[in-house]
Structures are given as structure tokens and as C-alpha cells.
Amino acid sequence: MTSAAYASIKLFTGSSHPELAHLIAKRLNIPVARANIVQPPSGETKVTIAESVRDYDVYILNTCAGAVNTSLLELCIMIHACKIASARRITAIIPHFFYARQDKKDKSRAPITAKLVANMLREAGCDHVITMDLHASQIQGFFDVPVDKDNEADRVSLGSSRTCLFLAHSLYSEPSMIHYIREQFDDVRDCVIVSPDAGGAKRATAIADRLNVDFALFHKERKKANEVSRMVLVGSVKGKIAILVDDMADTCGTLGLAARNLLDSGATRVFAFVTHGILSGPAIKVINESGLEKLVVTNTMPLQDKMSQCPKIEQIDVSQVLAETIRRSHFGESVSYLFHEVPYSNGVGI
Helix, strand or coil: CCHHHHCCEEEEECCCCHHHHHHHHHHHCCCECCEEEECCCCCCCEEEECCCCCCCEEEEECCCCCCHHHHHHHHHHHHHHHHHCCCCEEEEEECCCCCCCCCCCCCCCCCCHHHHHHHHHHHHCCCEEEEECCCCHHHHHHCCCCCCCCHHHHCCCHHHHHCCCCEEEEECCHHHHHHHHHHHCCCHHHEEEEECCHHHHHHHHHHHHHHCCEEEEEEEEEEECCEEEEEEEECCCCCCEEEEEEEEECCCHHHHHHHHHHHHCCCCEEEEEEEEECCCCCHHHHHHHCCCCEEEEECCCCCHHHHHHCCCEEEECCHHHHHHHHHHHHCCCCCHHHHCCCCCCCCCCC
């Protein structure tokens, strides 16, 4: 589709992941809109929108990466700047949602920070959120209108954005992962999909069902956060290629321990597929020394520096999914198709 078809779209990017924004813009055949973001010595964030957004459908991309708090405030300020500049509708594209793991009150006096982030985005003037693989389904309830997965919510007209409606679309990396697995493995029947914990069983079984292969999971016990003491495999992986799937990889202690257990249980090869590659602390060392053959992650977060340190890391590009979501959202089409399929794209325009 030509750039003229998107004449009323503006795509901005914060400082957390401009590479992804440029990939999306290339697929839509539009330029990334100009905005100046400055961090003066005072520590405050200063944003200037450098072109008109009056009556435009504005999309702003920033993800939970790097200086997380700075990225979040940047996004809120950019939303507010566009709102008071009379943008018609403002959509925040947050591939990895901020504070997604702080989604419940797990101890006395603990905050539910993911809910606070949802409130901040709404109060800043955001009308719509596009994110990918939320850590927990209850985050869908943190918005004024739950994350909708049917056609009716997807057909909300642009004119309704002046009401108090606040929608969120949570996309899934599963179609991209399934496509990659089918392309990379000669016979998927040799594979078994493994969840590293019980909480990820639904995700793993969905992928296993689509591929028509077996499923296994680990029961794990933790001494404390990010430290697993024991893992017990439920299911058989003997003589199979084990594929671990999870929504995020942080310190990678779980993946390293799971890979070792899978090899000890008779798996011939072990791969890991993860949506958000946080890869903090000792993650690179753990991956390099683990039995993982590859760690495949999406590009919801910038990982160029990590990939240079670890040849086992590969990335799946999800820019075509986000670009098609923008296109469908802009023209009032259903987004539910993207929950199951990878959109066709020739690389330039959709």
C-alpha cells in the first residue's frame, strides 16, 4: 500500500528502541515523525514534537528497555504533548509492557505497579495501547476497557476516541515462533514443546497443538526471586528436540537449568524461544555456558550489544506484526487475525 494511504498517520519513537520504529515505518512506507527528546543536566526529560499532529492518528513507540523509568516518562510526556496539540487519536506501542511482572499484590503493602502504569498512560491522554505477550492475563483488566479479542472492539471508529474509551490490544509472538520452527526444523514431529514452569503451560500447549507435537513442563521451586532451587520434568523428551518457550528471559537461570535437565533426560538438542529478551545480570554468561543450542528472541527489545557477546542468540522480527496492527487499527479492521497468523509482507509496505 502506498504512503498516500497512510497520510493521516504519524509514527513517533522514544529513545528505547528506535530501530524497531524504523522497521515498522519502512513496512508502512512512511517516515518516522520528528520529535526532539533531550535529557538536560537537571535530570528532567524535555520533549518537543517537531511537526504538526492536529487531526492525525498518532502512534508512539517506546518499550521497557534500558533506563526503564526514563522510557516510561518519555512515553507519557510524548502522549501528553500530542494530546494538547490536538491529535485525533493517540496509540502507545509498547512491545514489552512496563512493569508487567509487578501485576499482583503478592505480599503485604506491595504495589500493583502494572496497574499504575495503565493509569499513567490513560491520564497522559492515551486512547489505545498495542503490546505483545503480556506477562499475565490479569493485566488486561487494568485498563478501563479489557483487552478485547473480538471483532466488535476492533471496529471502534476513530471518532469515538473523544469519549473515555481506552483500548488495549495484546498481540502474541506465537505465530512468528511457529513460523520460525516450521522453517528451521526439517520435521517438527521430532520436537517436543516444553514450558519451564506451570504458569507457561497454556502458552506451550497452544504452540504444541498448532504444531501437532508433544508437550512437557517443569515444576520448579524457588528459594527467592530469580533463583530456582529445583526443577522436575513432567513428560518425556527422550530422543527428541526440546524447545523451551517462555514470555521473557531475564537472568536466564531457569533456562540454563532447564536445558541441563532436558539433556540429562535424553533430549538430543535444546532450543529456547522467548518473546522478551531482557538478559540482565549474568544472562549472557549463563547462555554461553548452558546446553542451549540457540536462544531465539523477538526484537521487542534492542539486543545488538548482547548478540555481539553471545553467538547463540537469534532474533525474530515482529515489525511486520506491529505494522499490520497499526494498519488494521487505523482503518478500523479486525486485529484478531494476527492472534493466529503472521501477516504477509514483501518487506516494503504491507
